[in-house]
Amino acid sequence: MSVLLILAIVALAVLAIAALQRGGETRRQTQLDDARADAQRWYERLGGQVMNLSSDDPAARQALADAGERYNAAGGQLQTANTVRQFELARESALEGLTYVRAARVAMGIDPGPDLPPLSAAHDTGRLTRDREVTVEGHSYRAGPMPGRDTPYYYPGGRVQGRPVPAGWYSTPVWKTALGAGAGVLGGMLIFDALFSPEFGDVGGFGDTDFAGGDPGDLGGDFGAGDFGGFDF
Numbered sequence: 001m002s003v004l005l006i007l008a009i010v011a012l013a014v015l016a017i018a019a020l021q022r023g024g025e026t027r028r029q030t031q032l033d034d035a036r037a038d039a040q041r042w043y044e045r046l047g048g049q050v051m052n053l054s055s056d057d058p059a060a061r062q063a064l065a066d067a068g069e070r071y072n073a074a075g076g077q078l079q080t081a082n083t084v085r086q087f088e089l090a091r092e093s094a095l096e097g098l099t100y101v102r103a104a105r106v107a108m109g110i111d112p113g114p115d116l117p118p119l120s121a122a123h124d125t126g127r128l129t130r131d132r133e134v135t136v137e138g139h140s141y142r143a144g145p146m147p148g149r150d151t152p153y154y155y156p157g158g159r160v161q162g163r164p165v166p167a168g169w170y171s172t173p174v175w176k177t178a179l180g181a182g183a184g185v186l187g188g189m190l191i192f193d194a195l196f197s198p199e200f201g202d203v204g205g206f207g208d209t210d211f212a213g214g215d216p217g218d219l220g221g222d223f224g225a226g227d228f229g230g231f232d233f
Helices: 003-052 060-081 084-108 174-178 181-197 216-223
Strands: 131-134 140-144 153-155 158-160 161-165 169-171
Touching: 003 060, 003 084, 060 084, 060 153, 084 153, 131 181, 140 181
Parallel strands: none
Antiparallel strands: 131 140, 140 169, 153 169, 158 161
């Protein structure tokens, strides 16, 4: 094989590798641009809702305040994002904010608007389908599927300390306590244990019941009957 032929083969190989690299970079840039545009779209939609809605209803006002917090969080994430994953996190924050907006609109008695893409954090956590009340260490806690004077705090569903917490309206934002440190974590977990005892059997979304997209094994494993001693239901 002549030297010129070898050089030609090497040159072709180098060109092929360069073309593949350029193609990969183009795909990555396209994915990044798409992720940025998607996050920006939901962020702008959230901003329009936050700026144009207001209410004197306590539950709606609280949900709108939570939506505003997610709007600020998404904006901060967008400013610093430079990877697809970071833009996906900004999108999730914006979608969570829009979930709070829908809750506020329900509390205001107006059309909540079109359905939203599901939140990643709320996967397999279900939703409350009826009111419930428990007493833990002398304090009463309520939760239910609809806003009310005694349940002004909305939660879109998620996992707190690894435990599934269904979407619904609560008397206190106990998930924030459970995400804290020290005794606050224990207190929040005790409340969750009581509120989501299998004795209630009414968290919606499981197959033939109303439990949307959930896994009943999660509730059974995390909130087993052995955890509920000493609570007044």
